[in-house]
Amino acid sequence: QKEVEQNSGPLSVPEGAIASLNCTYSDRVSQSFFWYRQYSGKSPELIMSIYSNGDKEDGRFTAQLNKASQYVSLLIRDSQPSDSATYLCAVNMWGRGAQKLVFGQGTRLTINP
Amino acid sequence: DGGITQSPKYLFRKEGQNVTLSCEQNLNHDAMYWYRQDPGQGLRLIYYSQIVNDFQKGDIAEGYSVSREKKESFPLTVTSAQKNPTAFYLCASSIDHEGWGTEAFFGQGTRLTVV
Numbered sequence: 001q002k003e004v005e006q007n008s009g010p011l012s013v014p015e016g017a018i019a020s021l022n023c024t025y026s027d028r029v030s031q032s033f034f035w036y037r038q039y040s041g042k043s044p045e046l047i048m049s050i051y052s053n054g055d056k057e058d059g060r061f062t063a064q065l066n067k068a069s070q071y072v073s074l075l076i077r078d079s080q081p082s083d084s085a086t087y088l089c090a091v092n093m094w095g096r097g098a099q100k101l102v103f104g105q106g107t108r109l110t111i112n113p
Numbered sequence: 114d115g116g117i118t119q120s121p122k123y124l125f126r127k128e129g130q131n132v133t134l135s136c137e138q139n140l141n142h143d144a145m146y147w148y149r150q151d152p153g154q155g156l157r158l159i160y161y162s163q164i165v166n167d168f169q170k171g172d173i174a175e176g177y178s179v180s181r182e183k184k185e186s187f188p189l190t191v192t193s194a195q196k197n198p199t200a201f202y203l204c205a206s207s208i209d210h211e212g213w214g215t216e217a218f219f220g221q222g223t224r225l226t227v228v
Binding site: 045 | 144146148154155156157158161162163167169170171203205207209215216217218219220221222
């Protein structure tokens with residue numbers, strides 16, 4: 001089982017609709033969860049962080065965390081063509097005596113005008 | 114300006130050569146990471162470090178080496194033992210908060226090509 005899993009997509013959503021991205025993780029004691037957006041050829045940029053169960057909203061983005069189910073999601077409302085990118089889920093986990101940041105394989109999202 | 118600087122942006126290596134990728138941060142972050150990204154793939158962890166003079170192997174450390182002699186610097190050497198080094202290399206750093214990492218921020222990346 002991979003430590004962090006995402007549906008690789010591609011996910012295609014019409015402009016103005018809600019895009020829903022999902023992520024599961026293996027380490028029950030993880031406390032920190034992040035969503036990054038990556039445009040082709042560029043480095044990832046942080047768009048959301050979440051540390052507590054429930055929803056966290058920032059503009060058109062909502063992150064949802066359910067630690068009991070080991071599940072994190074990202075909702076993008078009123079999707080715009082500029083939201084077309086790869087979305088990476090990242091989770092802090094304990095490695096060899098130190099904490100490490102592990103990424104999923106990413107979900108490629110396309111917003112269709 | 115505060116941030117993470119990776120250099121060079123593009124690097125070409127001949128087979129059998131070692132090359133070193135630079136990563137410097139002036140954010141006073143404790144943790145630093147190196148990732149490798151292949152086309153259409155996610156980020157795979159090569160090495161990570163929480164404190165100076167200490168680092169751990171990630172999932173794909175074979176053929177790579179690192180050092181952490183200063184808090185702000187975490188160079189990655191790609192050795193000749195790495196059989197397929199052509200990839201996009203990303204360095205990141207984050208603050209440690211009560212034993213758990215906070216948000217990590219990335220440099221612009223180094224694109225390494227073997228010629």
